[in-house]
Amino acid sequence: MKFFVDTADTAEIGALAASGLLDGVTTNPSLIAKSGRRILDVIAEICRLVPGPVSAEVAATEFDAMMKEAAVLREIAPNVAVKVPLTPDGLRTCKALSAQGTMVNVTLCFSANQALLAAKAGATFVSPFVGRLDDIGQDGMELIADIMTIFNNYPDLKTEVLVASVRHPIHVLTAAKLGAHVATLPPAVLRQLFHHPLTDKGLAAFLADWAKTGQTIA
Numbered sequence: 150m151k152f153f154v155d156t157a158d159t160a161e162i163g164a165l166a167a168s169g170l171l172d173g174v175t176t177n178p179s180l181i182a183k184s185g186r187r188i189l190d191v192i193a194e195i196c197r198l199v200p201g202p203v204s205a206e207v208a209a210t211e212f213d214a215m216m217k218e219a220a221v222l223r224e225i226a227p228n229v230a231v232k233v234p235l236t237p238d239g240l241r242t243c244k245a246l247s248a249q250g251t252m253v254n255v256t257l258c259f260s261a262n263q264a265l266l267a268a269k270a271g272a273t274f275v276s277p278f279v280g281r282l283d284d285i286g287q288d289g290m291e292l293i294a295d296i297m298t299i300f301n302n303y304p305d306l307k308t309e310v311l312v313a314s315v316r317h318p319i320h321v322l323t324a325a326k327l328g329a330h331v332a333t334l335p336p337a338v339l340r341q342l343f344h345h346p347l348t349d350k351g352l353a354a355f356l357a358d359w360a361k362t363g364q365t366i367a
């Protein structure tokens with residue numbers, strides 16, 4: 150399973166990339182706004198920090214305008230994945246960009262049928278938002294289960310399921326059990342995955358015992 154980080158904060162991205170466990174980055178207009186920076190600058194910096202796919206979202210909603218914005222975004226670096234909304238124009242843009250060999254992430258997916266459309270449009274990634282479904286009293290992970298069932302029924306569909314709007318480690322665990330290809334995580338959730346109280350306790354005990362030996366290894 151690939152781990153992407155869902156942020157436009159380059160300090161966070163740099164720190165997490167140092168772990169060697171970061172496979173890509175996703176951003177959206179809200180995250181760019183939060184960064185307070187120009188989209189072209191921040192995406193270029195992220196692409197230098199992380200060699201994997203970096204999603205940069207168009208702001209236009211009409212096909213021609215989305216294609217124009219996509220042309221600018223994909224020029225930033227070869228690892229840019231152009232992010233388009235799951236609308237008729239977004240899917241048309243996805244189809245055209247995919248045919249040109251550009252990576253596309255279709256975002257704002259809230260149903261399995263929408264995911265199927267994105268796959269048919271040749272999306273590299275489709276992003277179902279699990280947390281926002283949970284927020285309105287639906288089970289976001291049921292959507293992932295449905296999409297995985299459908300995609301497994303049609304092995305010719307090459308689109309990767311990118312679980313987005315992740316709120317906590319249980320989302321990650323369930324997505325992995327379902328075989329989702331990617332999860333994009335807020336930095337805090339990615340950091341949570343590393344920790345367990347018994348790891349901390351065990352390490353403290355090992356270090357205390359080691360100190361008693363008076364030995365060094367290197």
Ligand code: G3P
Nearest residue numbers: 155177280281313314315
């Ligand atoms: O980047 C898309 C998605 O991960 C947004 O998450 O927390 O705003 O629902 P959230």
